Amino acid sequence: SQQGEEDPQAxxxxxxxxxxxxxxxxxxxxxxxxxxQNSGRGLVHLILIRSNEREKHSGRLRxxxxxxKKSSSLLITASRAADTASYFCATTGGGAxxxxxxxxxxxxxxx
Amino acid sequence: xxxxxxxxxxDICQRGTSLTIQCQVDSQVTMMFWYRQxxxxxxxxxxxxxxxSEATYESGFVIDKxxxxxxxxxxxxxxxxxxxxxxxxxxxxxxxxTNTGELFFGEGSRLTVL
Numbered sequence: 081s082q083q084g085e086e087d088p089q090a091x092x093x094x095x096x097x098x099x100x101x102x103x104x105x106x107x108x109x110x111x112x113x114x115x116x117q118n119s120g121r122g123l124v125h126l127i128l129i130r131s132n133e134r135e136k137h138s139g140r141l142r143x144x145x146x147x148x149k150k151s152s153s154l155l156i157t158a159s160r161a162a163d164t165a166s167y168f169c170a171t172t173g174g175g176a177x178x179x180x181x182x183x184x185x186x187x188x189x190x191x
Numbered sequence: 192x193x194x195x196x197x198x199x200x201x202d203i204c205q206r207g208t209s210l211t212i213q214c215q216v217d218s219q220v221t222m223m224f225w226y227r228q229x230x231x232x233x234x235x236x237x238x239x240x241x242x243x244s245e246a247t248y249e250s251g252f253v254i255d256k257x258x259x260x261x262x263x264x265x266x267x268x269x270x271x272x273x274x275x276x277x278x279x280x281x282x283x284x285x286x287x288x289t290n291t292g293e294l295f296f297g298e299g300s301r302l303t304v305l
Contacts (some may be wrong), residue, residue: 101277111292111296113293114296115291119229120281121298121303122283122296122297122298122299123285123298124296125293125295126289128292128293168234170294172292178224178226178236178239178285178294179236179248180236181226181233181234183232183234184233
């Protein structure tokens with residue numbers, strides 16, 4: 081079964097607005113990662129946050145992690161049309177194991 | 192980082208046939224992963240392939256249906272055997288950055304079974 085559950089499943093906003101996506105998971109993790117997938121192509125790694133971190137920034141991306149609630153959020157500020165994609169959270173229990181992916185949020189940025 | 196090339200990028204196949212997907216990495220890597228993404232769905236791990244040993248399959252996936260080869264540290268293949276329309280998916284190859292756990296993905300192979 082899937083480890084992560086993203087919400088919303090789909091999100092449509094105007095260009096320039098901020099987009100927030102949430103992810104919940106069920107078991108203990110070593111880290112949580114966010115990936116982007118454009119139109120059914122390969123996934124691109126966006127950001128990784130470790131279990132002992134609470135917030136992390138990378139450019140227009142801000143990720144938070146609340147291990148007590150087993151949840152994470154991804155904020156994209158000042159959205160652009162090129163941000164239109166599906167976003168997935170993924171978790172690992174450690175080591176170099178394959179990740180377990182959530183169901184994803186499909187983000188549409190309206191020009 | 193790792194650059195991963197997959198082929199074919201897409202194919203249309205007939206029911207009952209088999210297709211082999213190739214995955215080439217531009218550097219030597221220990222572990223390679225094969226994922227399936229069914230239409231509109233998330234990624235599901237099929238198996239983990241280490242060089243020199245048999246692949247480790249996740250629950251719901253078996254070697255007879257998805258045989259995997261890993262002949263060296265830069266290459267792997269996944270075969271989808273005796274295909275049915277339910278096998279229509281994107282199949283993705285990936286490998287990890289061992290110090291972070293970040294995954295690098297190929298562009299995927301989109302398979303349609305008629």
